[in-house]
Amino acid sequence: MKFNLFENNSFKMQLKSNSKLIIFLGILAISSIFLKLYSIDLELPLYKDNLDLTMRAFAHLDGNFEVSPNRNFGWSIFQSPFLLLTNSENFLDYSKIIRLLGIGVSTSSIFLMYFLSRKFFNQKYSLASCSLFAFYPQLNQISGLGQTEPLFIMSIMASLLFILRKNNDKLIFFSFMLAGIAYSIRPMGMIIIIVLIIIYLINFKKNLKPLKFLLCIAIFILIILPISVVRYDQYGDPLYYGDVSKGFVSTTSMLNAINVESTSASEFINNEGIYTFFELFIVSGIINSIKGIFAVSFPYLLFLIPVGILLSFKTKPEIKKFILSNWILIISYGLSLTIVSAIVLSPRFFLPLIPFLIIFSILPIQKLCNLQINFKNYQSISLIVIISLILSISVYYTITEFSSPDKQLEDEKLEFSRYLHDNLDGNFFNAGWATHYFKYVEIIDNNQFKSYYLNTDNRYSDIEWLRLYGTSVEDILNDGQSLGLNYLVIEDKQYALFFLDDLYEDEKLYPYLTKIYDSNDVGMKKLNVKIFKINYEEFFKYMD
Numbered sequence: 140m141k142f143n144l145f146e147n148n149s150f151k152m153q154l155k156s157n158s159k160l161i162i163f164l165g166i167l168a169i170s171s172i173f174l175k176l177y178s179i180d181l182e183l184p185l186y187k188d189n190l191d192l193t194m195r196a197f198a199h200l201d202g203n204f205e206v207s208p209n210r211n212f213g214w215s216i217f218q219s220p221f222l223l224l225t226n227s228e229n230f231l232d233y234s235k236i237i238r239l240l241g242i243g244v245s246t247s248s249i250f251l252m253y254f255l256s257r258k259f260f261n262q263k264y265s266l267a268s269c270s271l272f273a274f275y276p277q278l279n280q281i282s283g284l285g286q287t288e289p290l291f292i293m294s295i296m297a298s299l300l301f302i303l304r305k306n307n308d309k310l311i312f313f314s315f316m317l318a319g320i321a322y323s324i325r326p327m328g329m330i331i332i333i334v335l336i337i338i339y340l341i342n343f344k345k346n347l348k349p350l351k352f353l354l355c356i357a358i359f360i361l362i363i364l365p366i367s368v369v370r371y372d373q374y375g376d377p378l379y380y381g382d383v384s385k386g387f388v389s390t391t392s393m394l395n396a397i398n399v400e401s402t403s404a405s406e407f408i409n410n411e412g413i414y415t416f417f418e419l420f421i422v423s424g425i426i427n428s429i430k431g432i433f434a435v436s437f438p439y440l441l442f443l444i445p446v447g448i449l450l451s452f453k454t455k456p457e458i459k460k461f462i463l464s465n466w467i468l469i470i471s472y473g474l475s476l477t478i479v480s481a482i483v484l485s486p487r488f489f490l491p492l493i494p495f496l497i498i499f500s501i502l503p504i505q506k507l508c509n510l511q512i513n514f515k516n517y518q519s520i521s522l523i524v525i526i527s528l529i530l531s532i533s534v535y536y537t538i539t540e541f542s543s544p545d546k547q548l549e550d551e552k553l554e555f556s557r558y559l560h561d562n563l564d565g566n567f568f569n570a571g572w573a574t575h576y577f578k579y580v581e582i583i584d585n586n587q588f589k590s591y592y593l594n595t596d597n598r599y600s601d602i603e604w605l606r607l608y609g610t611s612v613e614d615i616l617n618d619g620q621s622l623g624l625n626y627l628v629i630e631d632k633q634y635a636l637f638f639l640d641d642l643y644e645d646e647k648l649y650p651y652l653t654k655i656y657d658s659n660d661v662g663m664k665k666l667n668v669k670i671f672k673i674n675y676e677e678f679f680k681y682m683d
Contacts, residue, residue, distance in 0.1 A: 160253075160266075164249060164250055167249055167269055167270060167273040168247075168250075168273065171246060171273040171274060171279060172246055174276075174279045174534065175242045175245065175246070175279045175280075175283050177538070177542070177543065178283060178541040179238055179283035179543055179544075180543045180544050180546060180549075181238060181239075182231070182546070183234070183544060183546070184230055184231050184234045184576075184579060184583070185238075185284075185579075186575050186578070188209075188286075189286060190578060191207060191210075192207075192214060192215045192287070193218060193222075193233060193237055193285065194592055195212060195215040195592060196215040196216070196218035196222055197589050197590070197591070197592070198592035199212070199215060200219050200223070201593055203592050203593055204216075204369055206366060206373060208380070209381040210287065211324060211325060211326060212323070212369075213320060213323030213324035213325075214287040214291075214324050216323075218237055221237070221240050228586065230583050230588045237285045238284070238285055241284065241285055241289045241290075242282045242289075244290050244293055245278060245282035245293075246282075247293070248272070248289065248293045248296060248494075250269075251296050251300070252268060252272040252273075252296065252494055252497075253266065254300055255296055255299065255303075255498075256268035256269065256498065258300070258461050259458055259461055259462070259465075259501070260501060263519075263522065264501050264505050267501055267504060267522060270526050271440075271500065271501075271526075271530075271533075272493070272494060272497055274530045274537075275493060275533065276437075276438070276533055277493070277541075278490065279537060280537070280541040281490065287324050287325050288487070288490055290324055291321060291324045291491060292490065292491050294317050294318075294320045294321035294324060295317075295321050295328070297313075297314075298315075298317035298335065299338075300314075301313040301314035302335055302339065302342070303464060304342075311339070311355060312355060314335055315332070315335060315355040315358045316359070318331040318335055318359055318362075319358065319361070319363050320362060322363050322366070323363060327488075329378075330471055330472055332356075332359050334467055334471045335355075336356075337467050338467055339352060341460070341467075342460050386407075387403065387406075387407040387416070387420060387478075388402060388482060389482070390482065390608075390635070391484075392608045392636055393482075393608050394482065394483065395606040396606050396607050396608035397607065397622070398608060398609075398618040419481055420477070421481075424476075424477035424481035425477055427480035427481060427484045428474075428480045430480075430484060431480055431484060431485070431486050431489040432473065432489050432492065432496075434486035435486045435490055435493060437536065438532050438535075438536040439500075439529050439532055439533065440493075443500035443504070446502070447501070447502040450499075450503060451465075451499055451502060454502070465498055465499070469492055472492060476488055476489070504522070504526075507521065507525065508525070545665060548665035548666060549576075551658070551663045551665055552573060552666060553576045553579075554663075555574075555576075556574060556576040556579070556580040557580050559574065559577060559602070560580055560581060560602070563626055564625065565602060565623055565624070565625025565626060566603045566604070566622060566625060566626070567602065567603075567605065567624070567625065567628050568604075568605050568626070569604060569630075570633060570634075570635055570636045570639065571629075571633060572634075573630050574628060605619060605622055607619055607624070608636075609636070611638055612639070612642055612652075613678075616651075616678055625672065626655075626672055627642070627652065627670070627671045628670055629643045629668065629669050629670075629671065630643065630668045631643055631667035632667075642671070649671075650681060651673065651675075651677035651680075651681050652674070653671060653672045653674065654669055654670070654671055655672050656670035657669050
C-alpha cells in the first residue's frame with residue numbers, strides 16, 4: 140500500500156511538473172506571436188519569390204508539380220492544403236493564410252527547441268534556450284513573410300534531435316527522413332545528409348550496423364527522389380540549382396542577369412588566374428560567411444557566442460558528443476555557403492544556424508549562474524535576471540529594427556507596377572525595389588492566381604522586366620536592344636549598380652534618354668522613381 144501511495148505521489152509530481160512546463164512554453168509561444176505579428180502587415184500581399192511559391196501551391200492542388208529553378212516544392216506542397224481553408228477570389232485572403240502558416244510553424248518550433256536543448260542542458264537552461272529562440276528578432280521577422288525558412292529550420296532541428304541518441308535505435312531513421320524533407324524545401328538542405336553521415340559514423344562507431352546505415356541513406360534517397368526526377372525532367376539535371384548554374388560570376392547582379400553567360404570554375408581560372416579565384420571564392424567567401432553569421436547574431440548572440448565557443452571545449456563528458464555534433468552542423472553548413480557568400484552576402488542564408496548558435500550561447504549563461512556565490516537562490520535569480528535582460532534587448536531590437544512595412548510605400552509600389560503594365564509598350568530594365576509587385580499585378584489583376592502554372596499561355600501583359608548586368612548605362616543599352624528593351628526604370632538609391640545614381644540625379648548627361656515619368660510629379664510621397672524611354676537612333680549617334 141505504501142509503495143502504491145509513493146508511486147501515485149510520484150506520478151502527481153511529474154504531472155504537475157509537466158503542466159508547469161507546458162504552461163511556460165505556451166506563454167513563450169503566445170508572447171512570440173505578438174512579436175511576429177508586429178513585424179508584418181497582413182494587409183499586404185505576398186510578392187516575388189513568396190508569390191511564386193504560393194502560385195505553385197495552387198498548381199499542386201491540380202496535379203502540377205513543376206519545380207522552381209532555385210527552390211524545391213516542399214514548402215509549396217505543405218502550403219497546398221491550407222489554401223483550401225477558403226474559397227476566395229481575393230488573393231489577399233490567401234496571403235494572410237500563408238503568412239499565418241509561417242508564423243504557426245515558427246511558433247511550433249519553440250517546443251522542438253526545448254527537446255533539442257534537453258540533449259545539452261537540464262530543464263531550467265533548456266527553457267532559457269527556448270526563451271532566446273522564441274524572442275529572436277530575425278526569426279520572428281521572417282516567419283510571417285511566407286518564406287521557406289520556418290519549415291526548413293524546423294526540419295533541420297528535428298533531424299539533429301533524432302540523431303542525438305545514446306543508443307542506435309529506430310528513431311535514427313526519422314533523422315534521415317527529415318534531412319530529405321529539408322532538401323525538399325530548399326536545395327541547400329543537401330548539406331544535412333553529409334552532416335548526418337559524419338555524426339552517425341562518430342557517435343555510433345562502436346555499434347555501427349552497416350545494414351541499418353545503408354537503410355538510413357536509402358530513406359533519404361527515397362524522400363528526395365520525386366524532386367530529383369522532376370528536376371531532371373525540367374532541367375536535364377536531378378541536382379540542378381538555378382543560381383549555381385550561372386557558375387562563378389563575380390557579383391550578385393550577374394546571377395539574375397540574362398545577358399551574363401554561365402562561367403565554370405576552369406573558365407574563370409583560365410581567364411582570371413588561380414590566385415583571383417582563390418581570393419574571390421574562398422577567402423572572400425569565408426570572410427563573408429563570418430560576416431553573415433555576425434549579422435544574424437545581433438543583438439545579443441554576438442557577445443555570447445565567442446564565450447560559448449570557448450566553453451564548448453570544456454563541457455561535461457556526457458554531452459561532448461552532442462556538442463561535437465552541433466559543431467559539425469554549424470561548420471559544415473557555414474562552409475557549404477562559402478562560394479555562395481562570395482557572390483551574395485545575405486544574412487538570411489545563415490538564419491538556419493540560429494538554433495544551434497543559441498545552444499552555444501547558453502553555455503556562458505550556465506557558467507555564470509553556476510558560480511559558487513553565497514547568496515540565497517543566486518542560481519535561479521541570476522538566470523531570471525540575465526534572461527529578462529536579454530529578452531528586453533530582443534524586444535527593443537525588434538521594435539526599432541523590424542517594424543511592419545511602410546503601408547504607404549508598398550501601396551505606391553503597387554500603383555507604380557500597374558502604371559508599368561498599363562502604359563509601357565516595351566520591355567523595361569530595373570535593378571531596384573520599385574518593381575517588386577510587377578509580377579503580382581500581372582497575375583492578380585488578370586485573376587490568374589489559381590491557375591497561373593496551369594495556363595501559362597494566357598498573359599495579362601506582353602512587357603517583361605529584364606534583369607541585365609553592365610558597368611555603365613551604355614552596357615545595359617547595348618545588350619538590351621536585341622531583347623526589346625525600351626525603358627529604364629531608375630530609383631533614387633541603387634543597391635547594386637551604383638552608376639545608375641548619376642542617371643537619376645542628372646538625366647541631361649544622357650541625351651539619348653527621355654524622361655517620361657517621375658513619381659514626384661504624380662504626388663507619390665515615399666517612392667522615388669523615374670522612367671526613361673530609350674532613343675536607340677540617338678544612342679548610336681552618341682556612341683559614334
